[in-house]
Amino acid sequence: RKEVEQDPGPFNVPEGATVAFNCTYSNSASQSFFWYRQDCRKEPKLLMSVYSSGNEDGRFTAQLNRASQYISLLIRDSKLSDSATYLCVVNIGSGNNRKLIWGLGTSLAVNP
């Protein structure tokens, strides 16, 4: 089993749709979680951290389920500019022993 698993997609949705991505992780000692966005041929950029209580940033909502070891990202009212690959990232360890485990990403295409 991969340490971090994501459905590669692609997810093809129309503008205005709501779309959700899930990500599962295998290490129960994982401490923090992130969603990154990567546009084609660009560097990944932090989209949002994922907190235990769940968090929302505009149209984006992230949830964490520690018992089931998955995190989710919900995008409401999709825009064309949301088209990208979304990377799930799990942090194991702390301080100088911190290690990020990266998923392979989920591809999203928002269509007009």
Added chain:
Amino acid sequence: SQTIHQWPATLVQPVGSPLSLECTVEGTSNPNLYWYRQAAGRGLQLLFYSVGIGQISSEVPQNLSASRPQDRQFILSSKKLLLSDSGFYLCAWSVTDRPWGYTFGSGTRLTVV
């Protein structure tokens, strides 16, 4: 504010040639620095990380090496490139005492021919 610079943006090199990619960070001190590679259709692979000057940890044995001659400078090198070294190379930095993730440079797209 902190910024990270990485160059060159694109590089085409013949097999067997040397490689030197440079990354610098501004606006912070003693950052953790990382070199990642993203091959076509694959995820981000951590190659090297450094927690201080002269301190390099290697994650994947290969024909690449890294050095950190100054606090905010991180260099990725190879003496002889292989075809399999082609990929998107990303430098990143982080601060250890903060819970959020990494900030990446804009990357170098390396094609070995």
